[in-house]
Amino acid sequence: MTEDPEHAKSAQDKEGAGDAGAAVDVGWHRLHPLSPLIRAGGLVSGLLGLLVVGLVTADSYEDYLYRVIVAAGLLVTGFIQWLVTRWKLDGTTLRIETGLLRRDSRQLPMTRIQAVDVVRPLLARMLGLAALRIRLAGAGHGGDRLAYLTVGEAARLRAALLAGQHGLDRAAPATAELPVITVPTGRVIGATLLRAAPRFLALAVIAGVAATAAHHIFLAAESTLGLIALGLVTRTWRQVTGRYGFTVTTSTDGIRIRRGLLSTVAETIPFRRVQAVRLAQPLLWRPFGWCRLVVHVAGVAGRGSGPKAGGLTKALLPVGYMNEAQHLVGLVLGHDMPELTRPPKRARVKAPLSYHFLAAGHNQVMAVTVTGRVCKKTVYMRLEKLQSVRLTQGPVQRMLSLASVHGDAAGRWAHALFSDRQADQAKGLLDELADLSRSARSAESST
Amino acid sequence: MAVKGPPGWMVPSARLWRMRLAQVAAPGLILVVITGVATGIWAGAGAGAGAAAAMAVAAGFVLGVERRRYLAWAYREREEDLIVSRGVLVRRVSVVPYGRMQFVEVTAGPFERVFRLATVQLHTAAAASDARIPGLERDEAARLRDRLAMLGEARAAGL
Numbered sequence: 001m002t003e004d005p006e007h008a009k010s011a012q013d014k015e016g017a018g019d020a021g022a023a024v025d026v027g028w029h030r031l032h033p034l035s036p037l038i039r040a041g042g043l044v045s046g047l048l049g050l051l052v053v054g055l056v057t058a059d060s061y062e063d064y065l066y067r068v069i070v071a072a073g074l075l076v077t078g079f080i081q082w083l084v085t086r087w088k089l090d091g092t093t094l095r096i097e098t099g100l101l102r103r104d105s106r107q108l109p110m111t112r113i114q115a116v117d118v119v120r121p122l123l124a125r126m127l128g129l130a131a132l133r134i135r136l137a138g139a140g141h142g143g144d145r146l147a148y149l150t151v152g153e154a155a156r157l158r159a160a161l162l163a164g165q166h167g168l169d170r171a172a173p174a175t176a177e178l179p180v181i182t183v184p185t186g187r188v189i190g191a192t193l194l195r196a197a198p199r200f201l202a203l204a205v206i207a208g209v210a211a212t213a214a215h216h217i218f219l220a221a222e223s224t225l226g227l228i229a230l231g232l233v234t235r236t237w238r239q240v241t242g243r244y245g246f247t248v249t250t251s252t253d254g255i256r257i258r259r260g261l262l263s264t265v266a267e268t269i270p271f272r273r274v275q276a277v278r279l280a281q282p283l284l285w286r287p288f289g290w291c292r293l294v295v296h297v298a299g300v301a302g303r304g305s306g307p308k309a310g311g312l313t314k315a316l317l318p319v320g321y322m323n324e325a326q327h328l329v330g331l332v333l334g335h336d337m338p339e340l341t342r343p344p345k346r347a348r349v350k351a352p353l354s355y356h357f358l359a360a361g362h363n364q365v366m367a368v369t370v371t372g373r374v375c376k377k378t379v380y381m382r383l384e385k386l387q388s389v390r391l392t393q394g395p396v397q398r399m400l401s402l403a404s405v406h407g408d409a410a411g412r413w414a415h416a417l418f419s420d421r422q423a424d425q426a427k428g429l430l431d432e433l434a435d436l437s438r439s440a441r442s443a444e445s446s447t
Numbered sequence: 448m449a450v451k452g453p454p455g456w457m458v459p460s461a462r463l464w465r466m467r468l469a470q471v472a473a474p475g476l477i478l479v480v481i482t483g484v485a486t487g488i489w490a491g492a493g494a495g496a497g498a499a500a501a502m503a504v505a506a507g508f509v510l511g512v513e514r515r516r517y518l519a520w521a522y523r524e525r526e527e528d529l530i531v532s533r534g535v536l537v538r539r540v541s542v543v544p545y546g547r548m549q550f551v552e553v554t555a556g557p558f559e560r561v562f563r564l565a566t567v568q569l570h571t572a573a574a575a576s577d578a579r580i581p582g583l584e585r586d587e588a589a590r591l592r593d594r595l596a597m598l599g600e601a602r603a604a605g606l
Contacts (some may be wrong), residue, residue, distance in 0.1 A: 387572050390541045391538075441546065
């Protein structure tokens with residue numbers, strides 16, 4: 001690859017521009033030179049440690065040589081990876097080029113961006129670096145990453161990308177953030193432990209029964225049980241550290257979520273990109289009045305791919321009180337909440353286990369539905385986000401003259417369910433939701 | 448193209464029924480003969496005839512179910528959205544606005560190709576949307592595809 005003269009120049013310019021509000025330069029940029037080190041993260045450092053030990057303890061010359069070659073190979077691969085990767089903010093698209101043998105050139109149109117995350121693993125934090133993860137709808141892979149940039153650069157690029165998303169001036173300074181909510185650490189730990197408690201209890205019961213009733217089997221199963229327990233502990237630990245210091249702020253960019261103990265994440269979701277919000281009240285949390293909020297965003301989580309866009313969920317409130325949750329829902333979706341109505345009494349025959357929660361309602365702009373058997377789940381969805389409306393009527397529902405209406409938003413799980421409504425009302429609801437959704441959409445696009 | 452069903456609604460081609468008939472009747476007939484002959488050799492002619500009759504009744508039942516399912520398919524192109532209605536046991540009605548369409552898929556499996564039919568499916572960004580219309584005659588499938596693509600482009604909306 002030829003050396004880009006602009007690159008050197010822009011690098012100089014960047015040092016001058018210190019504040020996060022400054023625009024990102026046009027022209028190709030490289031990732032930070034230390035990227036390969038962090039990118040391979042613990043794996044490479046562990047491997048390198050082993051190799052160093054191996055180098056020291058190698059007993060023959062050939063062995064020694066072999067290990068040096070492996071170590072050098074790892075470093076060179078990482079370096080080449082860094083060398084051939086570059087990115088550029090080109091008008092309204094972000095271009096990322098990477099790959100030595102198989103060139104991979106990505107164009108991410110700013111108007112399609114669903115969310116931007118700044119991810120900082122522990123090692124990156126120590127070195128003052130950050131990765132930028134950009135979520136597009138149905139991109140077919142786990143989001144595009146720019147790993148790693150300096151913190152200032154990441155913040156500037158994020159501001160530029162989100163401003164372009166809104167059609168704002170890219171040079172406009174990033175606005176101040178208004179704090180909305182911070183979740184205390186004690187509550188995070190308590191709630192996480194409470195949710196993990198049934199699993200630990202079940203494990204303890206199994207272990208206890210096995211130990212007393214069938215001692216020889218217990219000895220055989222001991223290691224398996226130990227592994228499961230270890231898995232549970234790590235999972236719980238990860239949940240606690242992932243939600244540590246959970247803070248929600250708002251700015252003109254959208255809603256920003258910061259969290260993490262060792263590695264931190266700052267997620268930014270533009271308000272208009274929220275497909276739906278789900279509020280869940282698990283059984284064990286109810287005595288404390290706690291609940292949990294999840295935001296659905298059109299995008300791909302993990303390695304899911306295929307013709308249909310997957311769904312991405314982000315915790316908006318890992319654990320909080322109802323009034324906090326309601327405030328957040330209002331902030332994200334607007335305060336215009338519809339009245340909820342219950343399905344007719346005969347629906348109890350069809351849904352005996354969930355009837356006590358079932359309720360739904362809609363107004364001109366929003367649909368709210370409540371479902372769930374043990375865990376009460378409330379879905380809030382703005383009508384302009386509806387992708388399709390469906391009516392289903394099973395045999396039992398037909399006998400009772402009931403029907404369910406589904407409102408689907410982009411993604412796999414963003415879904416409002418008007419469960420077991422009266423059949424004639426459901427038919428009207430189907431058309432009404434389609435009409436309201438259309439008018440809400442045209443109202444949105446005209447602004 | 449046949450316009451039966453409620454006014455304004457379109458239904459799949461009559462060839463779809465012929466296809467379903469072939470798909471059920473041919474294996475059904477073979478099964479009737481096999482069970483009849485096998486039971487006849489093993490347990491006498493009377494039992495053979497009984498087994499064949501039972502199998503024929505079962506095949507007839509499946510055929511009846513398929514017939515009703517075929518009759519349940521209907522779709523309607525409205526000003527702003529497409530409605531697809533289907534299902535006998537579980538009745539389903541889907542409304543998909545043209546502006547929400549991500550892409551249109553036209554597929555024709557081996558059976559459908561023999562009967563010169565095609566399936567048109569609308570995809571939206573929601574995984575749960577299922578607007579699929581099977582058994583369309585090729586001209587109708589092509590017309591629907593082009594019309595949907597055109598309307599989708601004209602009314603396209605962001606996510």
